[in-house]
Amino acid sequence: MxxxxxxxxxxxxxxxxxxxxxxxxxxxxxxxxxxxxxxxxxxxxxxxxxxxxxxxxxxxxxxxxxxxxxxxxxxxxxxxxxxxxxxxxxxxxxxxxxxxxxxxxxxxxxxxxxxxxxxxxxxxxxxxxxxxxxxxxxxxxxxxxxxxxxxxxxSADLEADSPLSEDACDHCMRCVEACPSGALAGGGTINKKLCGDFIFKYGFRFFQKFMRGLFQNQKEEIGKIIEGVELREMWQTFMTGNYYYCFECQSKCTATPCKKN
Ligand code: B12
Ligand code: SF4
Ligand code: SF4
Known part of the structure; x- marks a missing residue:
């Protein structure tokens, strides 16, 4: 072939x-x-x-x-x-x-x-x-x-496609304006920490904080932590493997077919 x-x-x-x-x-x-x-x-x-x-x-x-x-x-x-x-x-x-x-x-x-x-x-x-x-x-x-x-x-030597000759982004800046954490500055510049802290609400950093909290607290506080909503949220994150809490820079992108809505 x-x-x-x-x-x-x-x-x-x-x-x-x-x-x-x-x-x-x-x-x-x-x-x-x-x-x-x-x-x-x-x-x-x-x-x-x-x-x-x-x-x-x-x-x-x-x-x-x-x-x-x-x-x-x-x-x-x-x-x-x-x-x-x-x-x-x-x-x-x-x-x-x-x-x-x-x-x-x-x-x-x-x-x-x-x-x-x-x-x-x-x-x-x-x-x-x-x-x-x-x-x-x-x-x-x-x-x-x-x-x-x-x-x-x-390892197959397939035929390559060419990069687009025109930008698909129309530079409307709606993504930057919509970012709730202030992580986006335009031109593709992103503050990864600001975004990460926002989207991974019950992700790895939260888990670290949670574990620290467990070890540092007194016995009676530990019971409350284990019964709390945060452990339930974390359990759900682990079960589904998905932890994102923000989609604004994707969903507000005007280069979509739904941009008029
Ligand atoms: C780590 C990671 C993150 C980190 C760091 C993000 C980052 N910007 O690197 C955090 C946690 C912050 C994050 C956030 C998000 N992520 Co994320 N993330 C990744 C992951 C796993 C690795 C990225 C990576 O290797 N980065 C390291 C290096 C390569 O990035 P860099 O140093 O910033 O280099 C970039 C710039 O220099 C840029 N660049 C170079 N020249 C130029 C010129 C111009 C003009 C511009 C604009 C950029 C530019 O090019 C490099 C990237 O190609 C990828 C999956 C993957 N394997 O690609 C998904 C991925 C990038 N994430 C994705 C998404 C959707 C998100 C979020 C929307 C969260 C969500 N709800 O899912 C946000 C969006 C944040 C944003 N606007 O960038 C999608 C992106 C889909 C898309 N349309 O591009 C990916 C590709 C996952 C996937 N497989 O679909 N993510
Ligand atoms: S995912 Fe949300 S917080 Fe992160 S860069 Fe996009 S809009 Fe900003
Ligand atoms: S919302 Fe989409 S089209 Fe508008 S500037 Fe951002 S990436 Fe480009």
Missing amino acids: SNHELSKRTKRVALAHGADLVGIVKVKDLPEHVESIAGIVPMGKSVIVVASRHSSASIRSAANQVAQFDTIHTYNECARSAHAVSRFLEGRGFPSAAVPAFIPIDMQEPKMGMRGELCWRRAGVRAGIGSYGENGLLVTREFGSAIRISGVLT
């Missing part, structure tokens, strides 16, 4: 299994990730980037559980697509691995859960799926920033 035909079929598999957008970038065009790539598929030649769209009503919803639920399943769609692609390519003799969209993630120093094996925004920009927005996210013409991204690293 020619590279052209294999690339076309690979994209068809991605789109048939949960991806709404798909693009291909050569490994040599992701020089920032050489080390990670060598540790995953040493003979890696191409990265297939898949993106699945959120339900725009869900991530705009005032009920945060609805947005979190949508997020879990949008990540699942990405994972489904990436695994289908990796199985398709491995079935044709090309070692291929689906790479996590967010977790599991390297928790060791120096990454400490803040850097993916592959940066999916970067890979998406180079695979022509979208461009960088003022919010620092990958903005697409089709769905704005309201997408989740994942992909596959493969």
Whole structure:
């Protein structure tokens, strides 16, 4: 099969299994990730980037559980697509691995859960799926920033797509204005701590604080902590694997088909 035909079929598999957008970038065009790539598929030649769209009503919803639920399943769609692609390519003799969209993630120093094996925004920009927005996210013409991204690293030498020639972000700055934590400054600049403290309400830092509180308190206080709402929230976070409490820079992105609403 020619590279052209294999690339076309690979994209068809991605789109048939949960991806709404798909693009291909050569490994040599992701020089920032050489080390990670060598540790995953040493003979890696191409990265297939898949993106699945959120339900725009869900991530705009005032009920945060609805947005979190949508997020879990949008990540699942990405994972489904990436695994289908990796199985398709491995079935044709090309070692291929689906790479996590967010977790599991390297928790060791120096990454400490803040850097993916592959940066999916970067890979998406180079695979022509979208461009960088003022919010620092990958903005697409089709769905704005309201997408989740994942992909596959493969030894197949597929045909690469070109980056977009025009910006998908219209620079309206609504994402920056909408950010409740003041983390966004435009031009893609983000204060990761401000955003992280806001979105991970019951995430890892909260868990650390909670454990410290348990050990530092007197016996009678410990009982109250264990019965409190915070442990229930944390239990839910652990059960669902999703802890986001803000979607504003995605849901307010005007580059979406729903921008008039
Ligand atoms: C760690 C992480 C975070 C951290 C740090 C975010 C960050 N900006 O790095 C925190 C906790 C703060 C975070 C927050 C959020 N995250 Co997050 N996060 C990640 C994760 C797991 C790793 C990112 C990473 O490796 N960063 C390290 C390096 C590469 O980033 P950096 O040093 O900032 O470098 C960037 C800039 O320099 C930028 N850049 C370079 N040149 C230029 C030029 C211009 C013009 C611009 C604008 C930018 C730009 O390029 C680099 C990125 O490509 C990715 C998944 C993944 N594997 O990619 C998801 C990911 C980026 N997160 C995502 C989302 C949606 C969110 C949140 C909305 C939370 C939520 N509700 O889900 C917020 C958005 C915050 C924001 N506006 O950026 C999505 C983004 C989808 C999209 N449309 O782009 C991702 C890709 C997850 C996924 N697989 O879908 N996240
Ligand atoms: S996720 Fe929320 S807090 Fe974080 S940058 Fe986006 S709008 Fe700001
Ligand atoms: S809200 Fe406007 S400025 Fe922000 S990323 Fe979307 S299109 Fe760009």
